Amino acid sequence: DMAVRHYTLDINLSTPVDSASVVPGLLSIFHEQELTETIHDTNGHGYLATFVGKNGRLVVLRVHSHGLVTIDLQCHEDDNIAQLDNVRDQKRGTLFHQGSVIIFHFPSRLPALVRGAKVDRYWPTADGRLVEYDVDEVVYEEDSAYQNIKILHSQQYGNILVLDGDVNLAESDLAYTQAITGNGRENYAGKEVLILGGGDGGILAELVKQKPKMVTMKVIDGCKMYMRRTCGNTLDTLRGDCYQILIEDCVPLLKKYVQEGRTFDYVINDLTAIPISTAPEEDSMWEFLRLILDLSVRVLHPKGKYFTQGNSVNLKEALSLYEEQLGKLSCPVDFQKEVVCVPSYLEQWVFYTAWKK
Amino acid sequence: DMAVRHYTLDINLSTPVDSASVVPGLLSIFHEQELTETIHDTNGHGYLATFVGKNGRLVVLRVHSHGLVTIDLQCHEDDNIAQLDNVRDQKRGTLFHQGSVIIFHFPSRLPALVRGAKVDRYWPTADGRLVEYDVDEVVYEEDSAYQNIKILHSQQYGNILVLDGDVNLAESDLAYTQAITGNGRENYAGKEVLILGGGDGGILAELVKQKPKMVTMKVIDGCKMYMRRTCGNTLDTLRGDCYQILIEDCVPLLKKYVQEGRTFDYVINDLTAIPISTAPEEDSMWEFLRLILDLSVRVLHPKGKYFTQGNSVNLKEALSLYEEQLGKLSCPVDFQKEVVCVPSYLEQWVFYTAWKK
Known part of the structure; x- marks a missing residue:
């Protein structure tokens, strides 16, 4: 080096x-x-x-x-x-x-x-601040068709999943999984749960403890080997007692569920943070977000709840644009938000809960 | 600028x-x-x-x-x-x-x-990493006889107390106060509590909700004006229904309590983090730490608990030196530690609980 x-x-x-x-x-x-x-x-x-x-x-x-x-x-x-x-x-x-x-x-x-090191220690926050991590090893790296996937080892956060340069989740981040599943206020026993994304297995690992019926999608390969503290053994098989993992695109699957009239007690969207771009009319990320959001609410049971992450609490413009989108759905919803400290993020993060009016 | x-x-x-x-x-x-x-x-x-x-x-x-x-x-x-x-x-x-x-x-x-700005945004972690804060204003600054005191405004953490360049506590950091008071596992009602330090008022504000009898020391001037989310109104008067604030040096006070045979159900030492120096025999910070620790345990009720912060989980040498000191007290103690995420610290922090064997 x-x-x-x-x-x-x-x-x-x-x-x-x-x-x-x-x-x-x-x-x-x-x-x-x-x-x-x-x-x-x-x-x-x-x-x-x-x-x-x-x-x-x-x-x-x-x-x-x-x-x-x-x-x-x-x-x-x-x-x-x-x-x-x-x-x-x-x-x-x-x-x-x-x-x-x-x-x-x-x-x-x-x-x-430290410039030009084999293992980069600088992974700026979503709100654009320079932060250095105690990363000492790249334990996994893959360029998939969709994104660059890295798993880095941190002394204090355990393994960290980094997607396209953004810190996604670390083994220390149970707070993320708790926030996106309602921070202990929900009872998942016997409930129909749809997880969109969640490829690190963290949400699945937490929820199976409560014996729900569920479906999930898009597994990230390295996680089941290198994020064991997060996913446990839930990603080792694609079907368990109370879950199945579907390696499929979300959109056709959601459309199929809408056609079948199938509904879920909980839809947990863990696909991506809110885009930072503030031109939602031109940005394909925002278009994708609106499509998923609309389909998700359509498959939501009238008394169901929709959970998702927002973004850094400092990205006020992006967050209000997201809240605007929530007001424009074909099926009207109310929402609330919560600010949570996810250890490895080094910034305060916003989570949303939405439900049908 | x-x-x-x-x-x-x-x-x-x-x-x-x-x-x-x-x-x-x-x-x-x-x-x-x-x-x-x-x-x-x-x-x-x-x-x-x-x-x-x-x-x-x-x-x-x-x-x-x-x-x-x-x-x-x-x-x-x-x-x-x-x-x-x-x-x-x-x-x-x-x-x-x-x-x-x-x-x-x-x-x-x-x-x-950003170099040479009026408001510095870089406050390295205890384990020596470069991190940038979203600080936009210095709301208070004082050079006391003992230290440089700053209160900085952060968009996401609220006001942050910085002592001699180290981030001490922010208004977002209820997790710190909870950790150093036992994370909800203790019942303080009617108990005798001694807080050493705690000048930001956070511990006092949390504990008075449970109506204990207590004594505390060393108030930091700016806090009662600029850290309201942390201290509430507890620092506005030096004596409340169930507390008194003594503006005194700890050591003579602790010695007086030892002489009087007075004991406390809880001693909460919020004076300082464990010194980073790894030469405890030569360092006056370590000497001070040992003195306070020994006196604190001597005024502890046989069934009492001693709470204190450690340091960054990455400073393994400093932490084991501290644990060595715990083994050398005139009155033998057992201890346990807990790793906690304090939002504004941008690193995982160790807290200790000790009790008489």
Whole structure:
């Protein structure tokens, strides 16, 4: 693995800056190394120097005219960067004593970015924030016709299912399964349950404890081997005492059920989160969502409940668009929502319950 | 606010690289801009070029000899970087068609780092991971004699109390308060409870619902104004029907209780997480921890319980050192631990219960 570690150190100087006076102080960090310096012409946008070391180390030092100093250090993963770590450990005080003294408070000392590693640790949240996971291994990977499927091992969350780069479910995430089945408020014994999606087996594993009759679809191959804490043994056979797994597309199946007049006490839609795009008229994801939603409500028993996930609580526009769709169904519904903390998501997630008016 | 946005784009090329052949293709991103190019001598460590734009934009292009391409783009917050966003939106395929064609799969497209912003969004986890919060405002800040106290507003977690740069508690974190009071397994009615710390008022607010007799210490000033969802109105007065708040140091108070032979049914230590340092013999934090722990157990009723937080589940060494301390008390104890998801922590957290053997 030849990854690159990228350290950043940012200092907001407490006083307005004259670049020429602070630079000698800043440079003292690099004094003991043999670095080749290049000073760049910035057209009056502060001071910029780059330094290249013999070992391929790269330092970018920038003093912005409004007082922000940014320092970047890129080096190979096995390079010794103890020097910069010393600087980073200081919480406040004076940074450089040689040449000039700079007072600073709490520099922003970010953990190093690891770039180009075999196992990627960065899986941004749905609301677009940069988060690093404690992932140490890719245990399964497949490019299916529909999506890229990865199962990653996390030290604290267990195995994590990642679909097309989005964290989908981890073995730690019983909270997800509980939320999408009504958080313990429902009694599934003897009930007809239709699970759409749920390919990780988590919902099925929870519900079979209550002996319902049920149908489910689309199994994700790796899960039955690598997500055992989630699916138990329910995915090992396609038919159990109180369930059957159908490897079929949802839409034709739902249409068949509508034609037959078959109804379900619960429809649990675990196919996908609400699309983030805010152009529902043009987006095929939204079209698919509306189709499934409409068919699902049509196969719902008059006293039945429809459960589904929404998206990050911060994606307010996408969530209100979804709620608009709920108002436009051929069969009118009421709904409520709940905000839940799913451990591996690193963001608060919205779940919906809908029922016929 | 004159923050700098720092974009990174990393590509692992599918084939071994001859820098000279791929560089013209990579450069085509920057063709439409007026950039001043500098090519650096890397002593055989691949290709390195820096580009400076008239607007202060800085691009660093690096082609490592093992096939990793790293691109950095730093620009001011109000600069238009739509161009790089286009590149970043591609999930797989060929990146550059002019000059040469490069096949890549899922480049690592991280959300931009925002550096030097007035409101810092990066508050690394206890286990050292880089995480970004949806913080939009600093609502309170104070440098007390003991620590730096901040209350930040997060869109999804409500107000977050940050002590010396560590996320301490958010209004979303009822799970923390529940865990450190026994997760609903205890009955506090009429019990003598001693809370050490708990300055945010969360534990007190939960327990007063059960009418215990109690004592607590060290209030954090900002909390009673900005953490209302956590503390309710319990911090508004220092004495209530079933509680008193003592603004005193813990150690002399605990020693006084030991002398008086006073005991408590519950001691809840919310003072601090377990130190991360793994040199408990030299570290004053560990010394303080042992002192408090020993005194706490001495004022514990023979059938009483001691509750406290541990630390990140990933800090295995620090946790086992703590467990070692539990084995060395003047009064022998048994303990158990529980792993809990506290929403705003973005990592799994360990809580301890201890009782006299």
